[in-house]
Amino acid sequence: MKKIKVDLGKNSYPLIITHKDLFPAAQILKKQLKEDRLFIITNPKLKKSYQKTLEKAFAGFVSLHWITVPDGEKHKTLLTLEKLAVTLSKKGANRQSALLAFGGGVVGDITGFLAASYMRGIDFYQMPTSLLAQVDSSVGGKTAVDLPTGKNLLGAFYQPKAVFIDTNFLQTLPKQEFACGMAEVIKYGMIADKKFFDFLKRHAKEIHKQSPKALETIIAQSCKIKAHVVSQDEKEQGLRAILNFGHTYGHALEQVTGFNRFKHGEAVALGMLKAVEISIHKNLCSQKTHSELKALLTAYKLPVTWPKINAQKLNSAMAKDKKFQSQNIRFILSENIGKVKIVPIALKELKQ
């Protein structure tokens, strides 16, 4: 077991990383919950796979009430949020009640926003089941639903009371989803930790085989880096932007291709390569950074070749980004592996 603290003053919380061990989670819940029940929000598939496991692990600690939401980003809407809230109120949930988000990013994002807004805020916990959620979305308190006009447009910065990460849940994760999580893991190396980047190079085989020890190491190190950044800038007013390395072009690529051609992690992989290209163009790093990144992405079965995309569409998609301020886009550029810099670039300049 590894324990990492996300340090946010009175909103601080622990990340607990285990392998096939839900006992630490049960203990924390038993200690913290204000009532002896817990509402688990998950999707039908995960409920089917793990209901028995969780019931068994939590027996004697807390009673579980299961509420399911359909799987997939298209259900990350206000309509789903309303249905969940109505279900909670019918089940008598009150300000003493707490939620557990058990699933990937969609379940985590919507459950977090539900917890932030139900009766103006109740406690919630994260138990992420995908690698992407374990190293990224479950940590940091960003919660949201999508609008017809854009992703994550309604939400809240709202921190969980604890995050329970068990690498065992990754066993049933499709290979492509695992690769997507690795894109974010590689990102942490790129933005903050050259040694970690090299570790990922050396241990590609064990990580692919999902050796529990290797998984624990890369998840813990990823969470440490994210926790450190979030601790310094909870509400994304400055430094936190570096977590968006590869995401500016990545989001735009997802949007222009209708959110069905590339998975999020694949788009981020391509976005990181593009960010490094711009960095080279601006003399911030060398061609070697690009080839090293490309080699590592390839080792983890992530795409490295940009498709043919209309540049104008891509630029106008970027201009709509939440982080876009006035006429500049705040780009996260690479100054070599392990180091990034926030550079405002005018939309005009990008067009060249």
Place this chain on the structure above:
Amino acid sequence: MKKIKVDLGKNSYPLIITHKDLFPAAQILKKQLKEDRLFIITNPKLKKSYQKTLEKAFAGFVSLHWITVPDGEKHKTLLTLEKLAVTLSKKGANRQSALLAFGGGVVGDITGFLAASYMRGIDFYQMPTSLLAQVDSSVGGKTAVDLPTGKNLLGAFYQPKAVFIDTNFLQTLPKQEFACGMAEVIKYGMIADKKFFDFLKRHAKEIHKQSPKALETIIAQSCKIKAHVVSQDEKEQGLRAILNFGHTYGHALEQVTGFNRFKHGEAVALGMLKAVEISIHKNLCSQKTHSELKALLTAYKLPVTWPKINAQKLNSAMAKDKKFQSQNIRFILSENIGKVKIVPIALKELKQ
């Protein structure tokens, strides 16, 4: 002009009370806004009445973009919230944008929740136009929408950047709405300020005539009391509950009568009388408190006679209240005019 500070650390903000003077508001907006436009959320009737007034007052300070929502509590829904958010994103609102809630409690509640959640939080301002909103809902940061299963079930504690209260907007307010606001004003006297209660007794005529000076005095004093309570307990974990004096029975009465027989303020008036009756029963105050309160409510044309209501229905409505903890209801009881006490009462006891 009067200025009152709501003291909440880095979330502190001023309440500006004026009469036919929007210049202080224009100045503050000019100084604080991160972009030179402001999105005004209001209802069609208020837009028609005051668009010219506001455009004129703010000309040269900030450009106004008007967005309307239909009037009435039945539109305080997630559906309306989504429509507003989509409109904002289509108009290009970003994290630098700000909203102004121009209207009564419904507009204020929904605009506040919209500001709390749009892109995970943008700035907003309150310009309340009803007496109820000026002395109560616009101050303190409670925002919400209703669910089919209950009022204000989804929302956020989210503070405005400033509240602009101009008593001139009350001129077009229906008499019954004015009386409803007075129920909350009287409540402030009951919970915290005997002198203020006596002032309301002595100055009933001027207040009825809406003398600007008298209005400024009662609004300022009400806001001071509310600001003081909220400063000590932003998220309703203790003291803030005293603001619910008269509201436990009041909410239950509204609910049991289908939200159409009594206006909120009328229900609060009857709820305060009931709370004093229970206080007498518990030897906390005397019959004189009851007759004084009754006389003042009558002077402000508020109801003082309870309708015939099924007691069981009333009790079960109370049990669903957000502030309800386990088997006790935290009642706010009177210990004489100007003083209250939080007393947990078991549901069983109430039935008697």
